[in-house]
Amino acid sequence: MGAVAFWVLAVAAVACAVTVFVVDSMARATFALLASFLFGAGEIILLGLDYLGVVIVVMMIMEMVIMAVFMVMYMMNPAGLMPMSMVHNQRGSLLTAGTVFASLAAGIFLVPWPARGPHRPADPTFDLGKSLMGPHMLTMMLLGVTLFATMVVTVVLASQQGRYDRLGDDLKGKAR
Amino acid sequence: MGVTHRMLRAAARRPHVLVAAMPTGTPIRLAVEAQLRRRNWPTAWSPADADVLVVCGSVPTGLRTAVEELWAEIPGPRSRTCVVAAVLAPGALDAAKARLAMPNQERSGTPGRSDPRAHATPPDQMAAGAMSPPGPDPADRHLDVSPDQDPAGQGEAHQGSGPDIDQQGPEHPSMSHGDMDDGMSMPAGLAMAERGDDRDGLKLDQLHATLGPLLVGWPAGLVLRVTLQGDIIQSARGELVGAQGRGSFWVEPATRAMYGEAVTVGEAARRTAGCYLDRLGRFLCVAGWPDPAAAARVLRDDVLAGAAHHEVASRFAAVARRVGRSRTLRWMTTGLGVLGAADATALGVTGPVARAGGDVTARYRQWLAEAAEMLDLVDDPVLLTAHGDGRALGYLHDAVTPPEPLLAAIERLVVGAEIGAARLIVASFDPDVDEMAGHPASVADG
Amino acid sequence: MVESASLWAVLAVLPLLGGAAVVAVCADRALAARAAGQPYGPRTIAAGVGSDTARLLVGQRRTTLAPDRLLWRLGLIAVPTAAVLAAAVIPFGRWAVDDLGVGVVWFNGMEIATWAALWAAGWGPNSVLSLVGGYRMVAQGLAYELPHMFALIGAATAAGSLQVGTIVAHQRHLWFAVWMPVGFVVYLLSVLGFSFTGPFDQPAGVDVAGGVFAEVAGPDRLILAAGRWLLLTAGAAMAVPLFLGGGLGPVLPAWAWSTVKTFAVLGVLVGVRRSVPTVRLERWMPVAWTVLIPLTIAQDLIAALVAVSR
Amino acid sequence: MSLEVFLLLAAALFSVGVYGALSQQSIVMLMMGLELMLNGITVAAAAFWYFIGPGAPSDQVVVVVAVVAMAVEMAVGFAVTTAIFRARDVDMTDMAADLKE
Structure with missing residues (x-):
């Protein structure tokens, strides 16, 4: 049962990942990427990490919907109605990707992994929370700061206006 | 047949009606609306939800195209009727309902139309009929699709393609006579979008669309040609169609x-x-x-x-x-x-x-x-x-005042507004084409 | 407290949820008919629902020029699917299909799936009004989502668990709605938001001829409309275990309490839907972010303090 | 199910991501490649947690970090795209590189 689920999800995840770079339509590419993430999240849930799996589902749906919006906004041909190639250095990329995969696969089968066998703590979600608030507090804080910095940086980068521009020259106007 | 027939009958018991209000048809519209309320028939917001198209009043030249497009977008089973006087409303509605319950009605197209297949062709890309495209003639729009091709077949032809309304340049040549071999091949006859300045300085794609003349709650005979970026109106040009100078x-x-x-x-x-x-x-x-x-x-x-x-x-x-x-x-x-x-x-x-x-x-x-x-x-x-x-x-x-100044005000005020806000602005001005002074019917033909 | 039923219970979810949704539809139509001075007896309303369903079943599908058929269909089907999957963690009395350890997050995930679903449903038909509807859903999602998440977090924090059954058990003495009113109200608002209903119906607004509904006809329309009401019902049903003590209550059995409370919440939501005009997102967004987010965060802080002091 | 097959899946996702990140001209598509690489990393971390980690939550933390990294990458990516698009009217890496000259 578990093995079947694994293979179904795995094949679907990789197939969707490949689809991302095959389809012409940006909307379909985004949704293929989303599907790949959802299948990946399925694998993670299969491993007993319910919380992380569902969180990835939540995050990725939101991310991909927003991504679709940006794709449609900036791409020249978002619906892929007119077939056009948007790749460069395809051969080199394929070669590199193949090499990466081959070497990773070789490593996977050559490294003698410590055989502790599968195990499941009673409540992995609780474990995660406790470690993030305990031994990994530093990580958590760093993540928090990073996210905050990201918000500030992205707004500054993406915004054309200064902080008070919306108020008009006399600084009295109302926001639009 | 039995089940289908019974379902059609049940479906026709309470048809959804799309009311197309014509200028000078105000009393007829009121009669139709009262009838619909009495019969408990809901009104549709878009052709997709309609079974019956009720045209209130005689169709002026300038609106003929819009009405035909609206009709073409209504999926079957369907029927249409044109009410030319308020007293005729009940009879017309009864007849429309009776036609609706006939089995196979939708497969044979509209009674009285010369080419039924014209209605089986997929409707154009613009939504809701209401957004009637500014192309010159509705028939042209169907030239890309041969009438013998069924809608599903058309979908196959464009398999793998997605939509992009941002990219429909309505002025594209293929819109006005299907000359697909002209220049680059435009998939499905849609042109690449033009771009223009916007409030964020991003120069995003523009879409030329038309609001009206047959939207729910929209003033009869008003056509607003807008340039959209996203759902923000960047510019608007209005037109009052179908005035007959008879007074409101x-x-x-x-x-x-x-x-x-x-x-x-x-x-x-x-x-x-x-x-x-x-x-x-x-x-x-x-x-x-x-x-x-x-x-x-x-x-x-x-x-x-x-x-x-x-x-x-x-x-x-x-x-x-x-x-x-x-x-x-x-x-x-x-x-x-x-x-x-x-x-x-x-x-x-x-x-x-x-x-x-x-x-x-x-x-x-x-x-x-x-x-x-x-x-x-x-x-x-x-x-x-x-x-x-x-x-x-x-x-x-x-x-009710002369509509031209109101239209001028609308053109000015909807710029920068989102579609929903623009609809409210238009509804709050509510220009009445019938009060256009001394315009002969021919003005409308735009 | 709440047991996970065996998998066959999945089969019971759709009829239960669907039945409640049909009742809600009837109530909504009765209110509308009353406002229009039309007859609104139960028979008239039921006949109306029946014939509307029949006409959608026999109606033709609609096609448009160069649609993205795949995403369109997927988007439409995803709406009711998300509703049913979300309902899988909602306890009906003492039973839930699966009382997941992360039930609250699961519910949240399914609710967010409607963003993607509606965006795809709006994108699919290649039509202006439809696409505007789809985009509005994304904007609406961004407006309600953070307050919604904070409201959910409030309930989860107070119970110290993401499991819906545990959250119910923690309301033995006092409903969370009583001492977390802000979270409760914000949750109800976001239910209207994710089911694109009531004042938050801009994605399906009349100003864009029905938005995501503008181009769907026949069975497709039935799926989308059903999905919308199923989402509303699932949201109302989830409010019961999160804030109203689930199946807890005197005298009556737990399932009866769940039913009664669910219908009460549904009634409130339908009442709000009929009595408030559409809230446009350009006006709602600033309120959601500058008022609701701080309020819900303050609410969570209180919940955290209570949980810690316990 | 074994650690190896999970890691193989992770490697496959990662490699597809590498291909995308290297081959795509559009910045947005390139970001999709990066996201796929991170997707592989999350699967690998979850597999390590299940098969190797002695109940230690560190691998879970790696997944959290990867998810956050995706969010940050996407946000910054779109901000940069917006900035470049506004300034130079391009969304392609090659053209952006050309503009430097």
Whole structure:
């Protein structure tokens, strides 16, 4: 049962990942990427990490919907109605990707992994929370700061206006 | 057959009706709406949801295209009818319903049309018929698809392609005669988008679309050609189509009085009050508040049918209180489409819009106030003559004003507004094509 | 407290949820008919629902020029699917299909799936009004989502668990709605938001001829409309275990309490839907972010303090 | 199910991501490649947690970090795209590189 689920999800995840770079339509590419993430999240849930799996589902749906919006906004041909190639250095990329995969696969089968066998703590979600608030507090804080910095940086980068521009020259106007 | 037949019968029991209001068809529209309410038939918001297309009034040249496009977009089973006089509304609706229940009706297209297959071709890319594309002729739009090809087959042809409304350049050559070999191959006849400046300095894609003339709650005969970036209107050019210079239904008693006929103040006030209630109903419908909109329509019909003051006054007060005091509605409309008194004068705008002299909120409140005044007069038996109280006559006469200045104001105010806000602004001006002075019918043919 | 039923219970979810949704549709139509001065007896309303369903079943599908058929269909089907999957963690009395340890997050995930679903449903038909509807859903999602998440977090924090059954058990003495009113109200608002209903119906607004509904006809329309009401019902049903003590209550059995409370919440939501005009997103967004987010965060802080002091 | 097959899946996702990140001209598509690489990393971390980690939550933390990294990458990516698009009117890496000259 578990093995079947694994293979179904795995094949679907990789197939969707490949689809991302095959389809012409940006909307379909985004949704293929989303599907790949959802299948990946399925694998993670299969491993007993319910919380992380569902969180990835939540995050990725939101991310991909927003991504679709940006794709449609900036791409020249978002619906892929007119077939056009948007790749460069395809051969080199394929070669590199193949090499990466081959070497990773070789490593996977050559490294003698410590055989502790599968195990499941009673409540992995609780474990995660406790470690993030305990031994990994530093990580958590760093993540928090990073996210905050990201918000500030992205707004500054993406915004054309200064902080008070919306108020008009006399600084009295109302926001639009 | 048995099950299908029974399902069709059940489906036809309560058909959804798309009401296409024509200029000069106001009394017919009112009769149709009253009939629909009595029969408990819902009105559709878009062709996709409609079974029956009811055209209210004779179709002027300028709107023929729009009506045909709307019809082409209605999926089967369907039927259409054109009501040319208010008294004919019940019969026309009955007939339309009867046609709807006939099995295989939808497969044979419209009765009386020469080429039924023309209706089986997929409708054009523009939504809702309402957004009738600015292309020159609807027939052209179907040239990309051969009539023998079924809709599904067309989908196969474009397998793997996605939509992009941002990229439809309506002016593209393939729109006007399917010359697909012209230049680059345009998939599905859609051109790449042009781009233009926008408020964020991003120069995003532009879409040329048309709002009206057959949208729910939209003033009959108004066509607004807009350039959209996203759902923000970047520029707007309006046009008033189908004017026949006959004068508006809403000022008809006052006009007759000016020609010396014996018309009572009550009759004219009744009509004016009905006008405000009709406006209010359509405005509230656009504002997404169907229940008070329905109440306003019921009230309108009762007032026009001659209900006495005491029968309607308290009901009107209830509606006015609910609408006038709604904080949400005020929150949604405050600061929207502001036309100050000075600007109104400069543009030549008169009537309730000028008297309100403010935003959308001010305008619907002005309607409520003036409707209340008019309702107080509905039982007034005094004769209204041109020689009588001129001021009163003018007052009764100017609920509906010449639409050109209103259109100018709309063109100016919808720029920068999102579609929903623009719809509210248009509904709050409510230009009436019928009041266009002395325009021969041919003007419309644009 | 709440047991995970065996998998066959999945089969019971759709009828239960669907039945409640049909009742809600009837109530909504009765209110509308009353406002329009039409007859609103139960028979008239039921006949109306029946014939509307029949006409959608026999109606033709609609096609447009160059649609993205795949995403369109997927988007439409995803709406009711998300509703049913979300309902899988909602306890009906003492039973839930699966009382997941992360039930609250699961519910949240399924609710967010409607963003993607509606965006795809709006994108699919290649039509202006439809696409505007789809984009509005994304904007609406961004407006309600953070307050919604904070409201959910409030309930989860107070119970110290993401498991819906545990959250119910923690309301033995006092409903969370009583001492977390802000979270409760915000949750109800976001239910209207994710089911694109009531004042938050801009994605399906009349100003864009029905938005995501503008181009769907026949069975497709039935799926989308059903999905919308199922989402509303699932949201109302989830409010019960999160804030109203689930199946807890005197005298009556737990399932009866769940039913009664669910219908009460549904009634409130339908009442709000009929009595408030559409809230446009350009006006709602600033309120959601500058008022609701701080309020819900303050609410969570209180919940955290209570949980810690316990 | 074994650690190896999970890691193989992770490697496959990662490699597809590498291909995308290297081959795509559009910045947005390139970001999709990066996201796929991170997707592989999350699967690998979850597999390590299940098969190797002695109940230690560190691998879970790696997943959290990867998810956050995706969010940050996407946000910054779109901000940069917006900035470049506004300034130079391009959304392609090659053209952006050309503009430097």
